[in-house]
Amino acid sequence: MWFRAALYGALGILTALLGAAARSLIPPGLAGSIGAGSVGNILGILATSMLAVTTFSLATMVSAYGTASTTATPRAAQLLIEDTTAQSALATFIGAFLYSIVGLIALSAGAYGDSGRVLLLVVTIAVIVLITVTLLRWIEQLSRFGRVAETINLVESATRKAMQHRAREPWLGGAPFRSPPATAMPVAADAVGYVEYIDVEHLGRLSIEHDFDLHLNVLPGTFAAPGRPLAHVAGEGLDASALEGIREAFVIGDARTYEHDPRYGLVVLTEVAVRALSPGINDPGTAIDVIGTVVRLFTGWARGRESKQDEVAIAHPRIFVPALREADMFDDVFPSIARDGAALREVGIRLQKAFAALDDLDCVNFEDPLRRHAREALSRAMDALPFEPDRAAVAGAARPKLVDTGPDEA
Structure with a gap:
């Protein structure tokens, strides 16, 4: 400023x-x-x-x-x-x-x-x-x-930009992740903090200059510590300067940031919803607003991944980067809201409607996490709601396809 x-x-x-x-x-x-x-x-x-x-x-x-x-x-x-x-x-x-x-x-x-x-x-x-x-x-x-509504909009906008960027480059310009060979050397962090940015372009130049393959273990938003490898490098004759150059590509700071970490925006939105559901504030409307915001973000993510799937360019084929997992993104949001809103009929209904709306997208990567979170949210609500009509209303809002337990899962 x-x-x-x-x-x-x-x-x-x-x-x-x-x-x-x-x-x-x-x-x-x-x-x-x-x-x-x-x-x-x-x-x-x-x-x-x-x-x-x-x-x-x-x-x-x-x-x-x-x-x-x-x-x-x-x-x-x-x-x-x-x-x-x-x-x-x-x-x-x-x-x-x-x-x-x-x-x-x-x-x-x-x-x-x-x-x-x-x-x-x-x-x-x-x-x-x-x-x-x-x-x-x-x-x-x-x-x-x-205001809370304006704050939610700001977080949504920042998260959407990060998601759109990741949809265009799911591997940050590198290649899809694959497990490193047993002979690969770990490259540990030299600081404690959160990975804010990874300069894949710099890593790509180093991989050509020193003739190595690099398998990343972290993404922006991962907590780094000296005992946790940032990546594994597979190559011969690597000197200390090459390893130091690899470490320099990982920007580590004290806190997570929105620009390159879509999951951080989801975590912040969840914090807003959880605070609103606390007994001291008791504002389920804000939690419902956050649920709708998350549905919009996941909808944009699913459509963005689908539209950009054939346009992904691999600029650095020797840098292997893990992609974001939709299951992890769902875990950032729904368990906390389902837990703190389990005793509220309106929150339980809105969660089930959100799961149904995401199921309508027919996104393959959403199927398993959707079923798991829909069942967990419904089970939490059934345990927390003492009034039978409330339980029936939440159960009625759930999509049978998502919450029904098959014979092999009973």
Whole structure:
């Protein structure tokens, strides 16, 4: 956030100084005819108002971050901090404040002259128009900034982008995973944290340069530790520099990120639903909203994988990368919601309808996890609901194909 604000501030200072540098381009008699002498009063009003608006906006943003952390989940606050509309609004206000302050100082020092005042007035009018447009957008943003529904939408958008990227490159540009040979050498992490990014392109260049095959054991979002191999390398004559180059391709940080880790977005959405189902909040409507959001994401994932299946390019055939497993993605979401919402009739019904909607996609990779989670959710509801009509309603919402137990599974 500081970079955008600093950039706008620098532009404001340069713009204010532009009038002094370009005053020779303005005809001398034009200043009096258009009332350029009033620009000092305008800049004074602008400086005072922008300082107040900046302080108010910053306080509002900090309050929104705290609200999102307490009502949704702390893991979603980062998306609010990275929101470009909020950053642009705050940066615009800071830039306008610095512009007006520098303009007043230069005006008091006599740096402009009559001709420079004309250019300063024109630029000030343009700055006022920019501030007005920004304020209108900011007012619209404040009406929903930090609210639970808006936070869910932000997490959904970030998760969808990560899913779409992974659908285009299910193996991150490498080849489908295969087990390493017994002679392969493990490459352990040299730090403790979460894998945030894997530079497969860098690994591909190394594999050609040093003549080896690399079998990845981790994906972005995996917890790494020195005793856990990041990958196994199969090759001869690998020196320490090659192994260090392999480690450098794995970016390890303190926390998971949304960009390359679709499962993290699903985990954050689940946290929002679980918090809403807690006795202290008791908001099943938010949990139902999250269930619908997850169905949209999985629907997009299934369609994206199907449409991109024939377009997947293997840019680095010697780097073998595991794909995301749909069973793991389902495990990130449904067990926790089914557990905490088991005693709520409406949540149980919505879960079964969600399973039925995903079953309608006819995605082969969804079949087994759908059956397992539909049965588990129904079993939890039957145990937790004391009222027989409630149990009947949840059971009636379940699709028999998903929850019926066959003779070999009884």
